[in-house]
Amino acid sequence: MKxxxxxxxxxxxxxxxxxxxxxxxxxxxxxxxxxxxxxxxxTKKTIEIYRDSQLYELPEDLRSRLRSAIMTxxxxxxxxxxxxx
Amino acid sequence: xxxxxxxxxxxxxxxxxxxxAAKRGDDSAFEELVRRYDRNVxxxxxxxxxxxxxxxxxxxxxxxxxxxxxxxxxxxSKFYTWLVRIAVNEALMKLRRKKPERTVSLDEDIKxxxxxxxxxxxxxxxxxxxxxxQAELREILSKTIQGLPPGFRTVFVLRDVEGLSTxxxxxxxxxxxxxxxxxxxxxxLQLRERLGRFFQKRENGDHKSDLGDGDR
Numbered sequence: 001m002k003x004x005x006x007x008x009x010x011x012x013x014x015x016x017x018x019x020x021x022x023x024x025x026x027x028x029x030x031x032x033x034x035x036x037x038x039x040x041x042x043t044k045k046t047i048e049i050y051r052d053s054q055l056y057e058l059p060e061d062l063r064s065r066l067r068s069a070i071m072t073x074x075x076x077x078x079x080x081x082x083x084x085x
Numbered sequence: 086x087x088x089x090x091x092x093x094x095x096x097x098x099x100x101x102x103x104x105x106a107a108k109r110g111d112d113s114a115f116e117e118l119v120r121r122y123d124r125n126v127x128x129x130x131x132x133x134x135x136x137x138x139x140x141x142x143x144x145x146x147x148x149x150x151x152x153x154x155x156x157x158x159x160x161x162s163k164f165y166t167w168l169v170r171i172a173v174n175e176a177l178m179k180l181r182r183k184k185p186e187r188t189v190s191l192d193e194d195i196k197x198x199x200x201x202x203x204x205x206x207x208x209x210x211x212x213x214x215x216x217x218x219q220a221e222l223r224e225i226l227s228k229t230i231q232g233l234p235p236g237f238r239t240v241f242v243l244r245d246v247e248g249l250s251t252x253x254x255x256x257x258x259x260x261x262x263x264x265x266x267x268x269x270x271x272x273x274l275q276l277r278e279r280l281g282r283f284f285q286k287r288e289n290g291d292h293k294s295d296l297g298d299g300d301r
Contacts, residue, residue: 008270010273011270011273012266015251038208039206041209042208042280042281042284043273043274045209045213045284046273046276047245047273049226050230050241051245053223055223055226055227055246056131056132056140057128058124058127058128066123066127067116067119070144070148070152071115071116071119073145073149074115074148074149074152077149077152077153078110
């Protein structure tokens with residue numbers, strides 16, 4: 001397996017959707033290719049950091065303001081009939 | 086097609102029950118759907134628009150549109166996937182209005198095969214996020230993802246931040262599964278490379294140097 005083949009399969013590998021033979025081949029490549037090991041490891045960290053980041057959390061006060069605005073508009077829509085959205 | 090003996094349990098069935106109640110005019114059921122997904126829609130919207138006020142508008146418009154079109158929702162997909170599709174479209178529309186000089190589309194990209202091949206391989210320190218405080222880290226993550234084309238960051242956010250499956254992401258964005266996979270790979274690699282500038286091992290760091298590079 002070449003490094004470019006490894007890259008092609010990287011997303012499938014990280015998502016755990018590879019068949020066993022391909023996975024084994026990939027892991028064999030990782031065991032000796034330091035560059036691919038680093039790319040794989042840091043890509044995994046990238047995903048984890050974003051997943052755990054709590055970026056753009058919706059603050060509770062804004063959340064309830066938005067929700068009541070939505071529900072008020074929904075009720076107005078109901079009164080006016082289905083053409084209004 | 087009535088759901089006789091529907092043994093599905095958990096959130097999906099629950100979601101369907103809420104959707105059906107909302108379709109019958111039960112607004113408290115719809116409000117429950119809002120409560121369930123408003124944070125996700127807000128996050129997705131802000132990732133796409135990169136603007137908080139726009140994201141607030143998108144949340145309102147997406148739910149209102151979902152409410153108004155609930156009768157048309159076929160119940161063949163998850164309500165959440167359908168809602169995400171509406172929200173993504175609203176968010177992209179906002180973006181287009183703001184940047185009329187650039188076409189904003191999920192179909193953009195696909196330059197050369199090599200454009201996302203890693204150029205920078207340097208390893209990161211073991212706990213890179215701990216080099217920064219929360220506010221700094223958020224700034225870094227936010228700035229970094231802003232640099233990606235909208236089509237890439239949308240796929241990344243749906244798949245990797247919101248945890249939709251590849252198929253759900255494809256359905257929500259009306260893209261093919263291979264297109265989602267290709268964008269996801271590029272988005273992940275580009276983010277990795279850009280974050281590397283902040284997270285690289287420091288020369289004088291006290292990190293472990295035993296990352297498995299074997300016999301070289």
